[in-house]
Amino acid sequence: MRQPAALWKVLYLYFTMLFSAAFFLAAYPQPVPDHLADSLNYRILIPTFLGNQQRNYYGNMAPDSLGIIWRLYLGKGETVISRKLGSRIWEGAGWTGQPLLIEEDTNLFIIQGAFDHHLKKIDARNGRVIWQYKFDDVVKGTGTIWNNQHTEELKNKVVILQGSRLGVGNYLDTKHIPSYRAISYFTGEELWRLDVKWTDSYSRDADGSALIINDTAYLGLENSLFTVFSPDYSRAGLKDGMLQPAIYRELPLYETKDVIAHQNNVVTESSPSLLDGIIYTASGSGHVMGYDLHQKKIVWDFYVGSDIDGSAVVTSDSCLLIPVEKQYISGPGGVFKLDPRKQPGQAVVWYFPVENRKYAGWEGGIIGSAGINDFYNDGTLPFLAAFSGIDGKLYVVNHKELVPDKTVIGPDSITTYPAPVLLYEKTIGPSISTPIIVKDKIIAASYHAIYLLQYNRESEFEQLDRFVNTFEATPVVHDKKVYIASRDGYFYCLGNVP
Numbered sequence: 001m002r003q004p005a006a007l008w009k010v011l012y013l014y015f016t017m018l019f020s021a022a023f024f025l026a027a028y029p030q031p032v033p034d035h036l037a038d039s040l041n042y043r044i045l046i047p048t049f050l051g052n053q054q055r056n057y058y059g060n061m062a063p064d065s066l067g068i069i070w071r072l073y074l075g076k077g078e079t080v081i082s083r084k085l086g087s088r089i090w091e092g093a094g095w096t097g098q099p100l101l102i103e104e105d106t107n108l109f110i111i112q113g114a115f116d117h118h119l120k121k122i123d124a125r126n127g128r129v130i131w132q133y134k135f136d137d138v139v140k141g142t143g144t145i146w147n148n149q150h151t152e153e154l155k156n157k158v159v160i161l162q163g164s165r166l167g168v169g170n171y172l173d174t175k176h177i178p179s180y181r182a183i184s185y186f187t188g189e190e191l192w193r194l195d196v197k198w199t200d201s202y203s204r205d206a207d208g209s210a211l212i213i214n215d216t217a218y219l220g221l222e223n224s225l226f227t228v229f230s231p232d233y234s235r236a237g238l239k240d241g242m243l244q245p246a247i248y249r250e251l252p253l254y255e256t257k258d259v260i261a262h263q264n265n266v267v268t269e270s271s272p273s274l275l276d277g278i279i280y281t282a283s284g285s286g287h288v289m290g291y292d293l294h295q296k297k298i299v300w301d302f303y304v305g306s307d308i309d310g311s312a313v314v315t316s317d318s319c320l321l322i323p324v325e326k327q328y329i330s331g332p333g334g335v336f337k338l339d340p341r342k343q344p345g346q347a348v349v350w351y352f353p354v355e356n357r358k359y360a361g362w363e364g365g366i367i368g369s370a371g372i373n374d375f376y377n378d379g380t381l382p383f384l385a386a387f388s389g390i391d392g393k394l395y396v397v398n399h400k401e402l403v404p405d406k407t408v409i410g411p412d413s414i415t416t417y418p419a420p421v422l423l424y425e426k427t428i429g430p431s432i433s434t435p436i437i438v439k440d441k442i443i444a445a446s447y448h449a450i451y452l453l454q455y456n457r458e459s460e461f462e463q464l465d466r467f468v469n470t471f472e473a474t475p476v477v478h479d480k481k482v483y484i485a486s487r488d489g490y491f492y493c494l495g496n497v498p
Contacts, residue, residue, distance in 0.1 A: 040104070041104065042102055042103060042104045043102070044145050044147055044158070045059075045101040045108075046059065046098075046101040048143075048144040048145070048210070048211070049096055049474075051375075053211060053273060054275070055271060055314065055369065056313055056314060056315075056371075056375050057375045058438055058477060059101075059476050059477035061438065061480050062439070062441035063482060063495035065464065065465045065496050065497070066450065066467040066494045067497030068467075068493075068494060069493040069494065070493045071490045072122060072127035072129070072491045073489055073491075074115065074116060074489060075118070076089055076090065076116055077117045077138050079115070079137055079165055080170075080171070090115040091115055092114065092491075093113060093487075094115065094472035095367075095474075096140070096141050096142045096434070097113065098475070099111065099476050099485070101476065101478055108125070109121055109124060110123075111160055113139030113141070113164070114138075114139055114491075117135050117137060117138060117164070119133045119135065119139055119143070119160065119162050119183060121188060122491070124481075124493070127491065135164040135167075136166075136179070137164045137165035137166060137167045137168055137179070138165050139162065140164070140165065141206065141207035143161055143163075144210040144211070144212060145159070145161075146158070146212050148215075148231075150215070151232075151234070154184075155186060155191065156184065156233055156234065157186065158186060159185065159231055160185055162183060163207060164205070164206065165179065166203070172203075176240055178193035178194060178195050179196050179204060180194040180196060180206040180221065192236040192242075192244055192245050194229070194244055195240060196222070197223055200254065201224045201264060201267050201268075202265060203222035204223050205267075206222060208268065208271045208272070209271035210231075212231060215232060216229070216230065217229050217230070218291070220272060220281045221268065222269060224252060224254050224267060224268045224283055225253070226253050226268075226289070226291060227249070228248040228250075231245065249296065251297070251298060253285055253287060253289055254287065255287075258286055258287070259285075261286075261328060262284070262285065262328055266283065268284060269284065270282040270283065270308065270310060270311040270312070272312075273311060275318060275320070275340065278290040278300065278340065279293065280312040280320055282311060282323075286304050286307070286328065287304070288301070288308070288338070289302075300340055301344060302347055303344070304324055304329075304336070305329050305412065306325050307325040307327040307328060308322065309323070310366060313371075315399060319337050320336075321335060321338075321385055322335065323367065324365050325362070325363075325364075325365040325366065326356055326390070327365070329413075331353070331410055331412050331413035331414075332353035332354060332364070332365070332409065332413075333353070333354060333356070333365015333390075333411065334351055334411075335387050336350075348418075350417055351408055351410050351417035351418075352397060354391050354393070354395065357391040359390050362430075364390045366389055367390060368388060368431065368432050368433050368474065369434040370386065371386045371387070371434055371436045371442075380457060382459050383398060384397070384399070384455070385420075386435040386442055388431035388432075389430075389431065392427055392428065392446070393428065394424075394426045394427075394428045394431075396423050396425070397420040401421045402421065407419065424459070426453075426463075428446045429448025429449060430448075431445065431447065433446065433471055433472060433473060436474065440455055440456065441453065442454075442461075443482060445471035445475060447472070449468045449469060449471075450471055450482075451465075451466050452464045467492075469492075471487065472487055473485045480496060
């Protein structure tokens with residue numbers, strides 16, 4: 001009678017293991033085998049911060065409301081402020097923190113960095129985490145996705161370039177700070193890590209989103225070196241015990257006088273943009289610099305003098321929108337429209353100053369970037385630029401129209417400039433997020449809430465919805481859903497809920 005009992009026990013264990021394995025594979029999808037790489041059907045929808053090389057695309061279609069479809073707890077993590085101030089625990093995700101989007105067959109996936117030190121691949125249908133890669137510190141900035149056309153190897157086919165803060169336990173003078181890394185999209189494994197050098201800047205973090213042209217990446221790291229490098233791990237080499245990418249060029253985005261004036265705050269946090277063969281990068285040194293791809297050197301330099309955190313956004317009339325923080329300047333912060341085809345001294349098209357108001361350590365001005373509708377505009381809509389200030393207001397201007405006979409004071413409190421036509425102004429709460437405009441919808445997030453607005457050809461605006469929460473990150477949209485991370489610890493999928 002013992003043999004049948006033993007047989008049942010064996011069968012029970014066998015089927016239990018089969019069930020457990022099936023459950024594990026369903027709950028935690030495994031990397032795609034190399035031999036299936038050729039059959040993969042994927043589209044990279046949002047590959048970088050603000051969507052493209054001009055930083056002016058935010059997704060295909062916005063919803064009509066902001067109901068919670070699902071949410072995912074991102075977690076929390078420790079980060080060191082300084083030796084003097086010690087560490088803090090941050091929760092969720094913050095600035096710039098915009099999600100990246102990839103579609104595999106008909107399924108959408110999200111790439112999101114978080115304050116729990118992890119970069120995560122998330123199933124957009126339900127918020128399930130597919131894989132996560134651990135950094136040494138909180139992940140703040142938005143990554144960039146590179147589609148490698150010259151390999152059949154799965155792990156190097158689609159690559160995420162992502163930065164983090166310098167690492168818990170590390171300080172500015174730590175010998176090695178590998179805060180910028182390449183991670184395989186399909187497998188979640190590390191491909192290489194870049195040791196960010198110690199320079200005159202007081203940061204060795206990496207917040208910016210790289211610009212990739214063909215097989216070369218361009219990025220201003222927070223050490224304020226404009227770095228030109230290969231994203232391909234097959235070109236990487238072993239250095240200081242780490243597999244590091246091939247570096248082609250490093251150029252400083254600051255001058256010695258800036259280091260003195262800013263007390264080493266020459267940090268570059270922005271993401272570079274491309275216009276007519278020149279890459280434009282805004283820096284905390286107070287400069288907007290243009291790097292010529294043909295000459296391989298900086299050929300244009302517009303000096304503002306303030307700290308500049310946001311990115312240069314390219315308009316359809318080949319100009320740049322530059323946010324100005326209220327720091328190191330006597331005049332007001334705000335937004336410049338610059339024509340880089342002209343010499344820097346004649347490049348200002350207009351300036352829009354905002355109110356001087358302090359909040360959470362900021363002195364005022366615009367921290368995030370400007371959002372525009374040029375990508376979606378067939379000429380039947382006004383050409384809008386939207387930006388959110390530390391003063392708690394969302395401003396929307398017609399960036400192609402000036403107010404007749406009006407001038408405003410610039411950042412130096414002396415020079416005056418033309419002013420654009422203000423179409424709309426709304427109190428939304430202090431914000432460092434970038435508002436996005438998708439067709440006739442505007443989505444603007446702040447420390448108080450995220451707002452959904454609609455406008456028409458007559459420049460009439462109405463609020464469709466509001467979701468109260470604390471946001472620093474920039475949202476993105478796809479198929480009538482809004483994706484955004486919050487400082488409350490969660491990642492939200494918002495949209496039309498029956």
